[in-house]
Amino acid sequence: MQFTSKDLAEKYNRLAYWYDIVEGIPDTLGVRKLRRRLLEKASGEILEVAAGTGKNLPFYAARSGLIAVYVSDGMLDRARKRAGALSLRVLFSIMDAQALAFSDGSFDTVFSSLTVCTFPNPIRALQEMGRVCRPSGRVLLLEHGRSDCGWLGRWLTAGQKGMPSSSGATGTENRWSLSERPA
């Protein structure tokens, strides 16, 4: 099943209310810690791509020049409220991750979490993240995939069959990992 960016925006608008509740489970099981650890590496001017409801916002120390990019209004409203509660200065913008409206080399850090399996054209989105990152900067990605623990991997493979219709996501084949592209 293949979704367009517009389909996904509509889908995640509908999911906005439930997203934090459902994602609270993996966050409690360790994803929140991975978000925090990876964001400790973020510096300078930061772009977060597909920020969703702003689950990463608590891990940005008081910084300026943070821009969060997202495609869906419903989730962005939640992210705005979160930023307000944290007194963070964030410039939000609705934008397709596959066509970022920034010049080449605009940011020191480009960050995205749990998104690559959702983008209709993940290669294009990754190319865009690389393009808008400065040559001395870093692209930081928090992504997930299949466990190499036998029973768990099989369970995840079986479970991911229902994912495209519920979340727009497709499965990936590697385990939970932190990835970064050094300068």
Ligand SMILES: C[S@@+](CC[C@H](N)C(=O)[O-])C[C@H]1O[C@@H](n2cnc3c(N)ncnc32)[C@H](O)[C@@H]1O
């Ligand atoms: C699983 S959610 C992750 C949200 C957030 N990054 C987080 O860590 O909670 C995947 C997000 O990617 C967004 N998305 C999918 N395609 C997109 C696109 N082409 N441009 C921008 N965002 C997109 C979806 O709307 C969804 O909010």
